[in-house]
Amino acid sequence: MKENIFKKSRGYISLVGMIIFGLLFTACSDDDDAASGEPITIDAVYLEDVNSDVPDREVTFVRIGQLLRLEGSGFTGVRRAYINGYQTTINPVYVSDNSMLIRVSGDTPTIEAEEDVRNTIRLEKDNSETVIDFEIRAAAPSINDVSHTLPNAGEEVTVYGSGLIEVSKVVFPGDIEVTEGITFDEEDGEFFTVTVPEGVSDEGGSLYIESANGAAYSPAFFNVERGVVLNFDGMGELGEFGNTIRQGQLKSEPIGEGNVSQGNYLPLRNDTIASFAAGRNRVAEVFTSGNENWRSQFTPFIPATTSLEDVAFQFDIYVPEPWVGSGYLKILLINNFNGGEWSGGVYNYVPWIVDGEAVPFETEGWTTVTVPFTDFYLFNDGGDYTFEDLLQYRESATYKNFGIFFENSDFNLSDLPEYNDDVEFPSSETSVQVYTDNWRIVSLEAPIVTDFPE
Known part of the structure; x- marks a missing residue:
């Protein structure tokens, strides 16, 4: 009997709950329908940037890729948004x-946009729309390599x-400024060329550039002579053993x-070796003294606290054929490897593998x-990891020599961290x-370059 009463009570509660939910849903739907009929008004535009000291800043322009918050009324029911005429995705979760x-x-056109929609934001819903004039700039320039x-x-x-695009100024470490003779990729803006002036600081640092899209810095890796480990001309000590x-x-x-x-340089295949045999590791090797x-x-x-992803090894290379x-090339953090490794404190440089x-x-x-x-x-x-982890790894090693092997053995494409494909690359005799x-x-x-200096 109690079981039947419980079942009836549970059924009654479920029925009431469904009625209440239905009423609430109807009320919410009615509110949304009412709001959807209101005209759209955009009163202000804010840039959302969690990395800025002002993460919610009112702005008068935006760059490609940036996140905006539109403030106003009547946004409920907005179905389509166009920026410079380009239909832009709306996530209803972020609409009130x-x-x-x-x-x-990133696909939004800037100077390529049709003139009548350039520098505009347009919002549409079923029965109304609004358009505001708002400057849309290309993404800020960036430098990733030299x-x-x-x-x-x-x-x-x-x-x-x-x-x-239209790079007009390059400032080298030591505040050495160049404004002439700069040529750039007019079509895609992926590179520019410049002649290195006299007087660049040997402490090195970043290049600073100004362009039509704004300003940018390179990583602080230009002309860092104080970072030289070994240059075969007196900076650093060549190890001579084995x-x-x-x-x-x-x-x-x-x-x-x-x-x-520049002065002395290292041939990895010396005059006494006509070629390297196939299937061999450590066919040539060079190390620092370890001191x-x-x-x-x-x-x-x-600083030792620097994130390790912000510290790198650089070397200059010349391959004429x-x-x-x-x-x-196997680059070794310490002298504790016999050759053939694809793990541990080494990196294998295979420049002739491109896209697999x-x-x-x-x-x-x-x-x-x-x-x-x-x-x-x-x-x-x-x-x-931080730079400290790398320093401790080297300091705890028995043989602290830093070096490079030339290796000529078989490997699989999946040995390279960026690939998963099981493709074999068998070695062959080479005179490279x-x-x-x-x-x-x-x-x-x-x-960091910002459009809004604090």
Whole structure:
């Protein structure tokens, strides 16, 4: 009997709950329907930026990719939004009657937009719409790479990034300013070239540029002579032991076009070796003496607390003939490896693998390779590492020599962290010549440029 009473009571409660929910839903729907009929008014536009000291700032312009908050009334029921004529996604979760969030899509046209919709935001719902004039700017420029970060004065370098349109000024470390002779990629804004002036500070730092899209800094990796570990000309000490390359096997004849060699440099295949046999590791090797102290040399300008993703190893490389299909460089944090490793405190540099395919690699002159230390296998698991972790790893090693192997063994594409494909690259005999110089440690941190200085 009690069970039947409970079932009846539960059924009654469920029925009441459904009625109440239905009434509430009807009331909410009625409110939404009423609000949907109200005209749309935009009173103010705010930039949402959690990284700013003012995370909700009223603005008069916006850049591609930024998040906006529109403030006003009648936003309930908005079905479509157009920025510079481009239909932009609306997430109803972030829409209330008096406020809505909307991100400016990376596909939004700026100067390419039709003149009658350029610099406008338009909102539409079933029975009304509103349009406001609002400046839409291209994304701020950014710099992510430089063809040669330790060049001679008078040499030309190429700076790579995005939004590099109409670059009018480049300021080198030491406040050395260049405003003439700058050429840029007019179509896509992905690079510009500039000649390196005299007087650039040997302490190094960031390049600063001004362009039609605004200003930007490069990472602080340009001309960092104080970061040199080994340059084969007196900065750093070459280790000479075992089968390592000796000072007498270095070269000094000028080589390279555009960016030329600087004093002594290292050929990884010396004159006594016609070619490297297939299936062999550690066919050539070079190390520092191991007497260097990274903590005392580098922490004055790269604090030990720096995130390891903002610290990198750079070296200059010259490959005059196509290199493809076999061979790679193994960069070693310490002298504790026998060759063939794809884990631990090493990084394998295979420049002829591009998008998973074998593509010939060669350079016209000397160019710079930048390897963030979080690309080394020991630190590439996504952990929250700092420069201190790297320093301690080296300081605890028995053999602190930093070095490079040339290896000529088989490997699988999946050995490279950025690929999962099971594609074999069998080695073959190779006579490729790879030259290297100017090993150095640099910071990848860049000063922030803001449209709204605090």
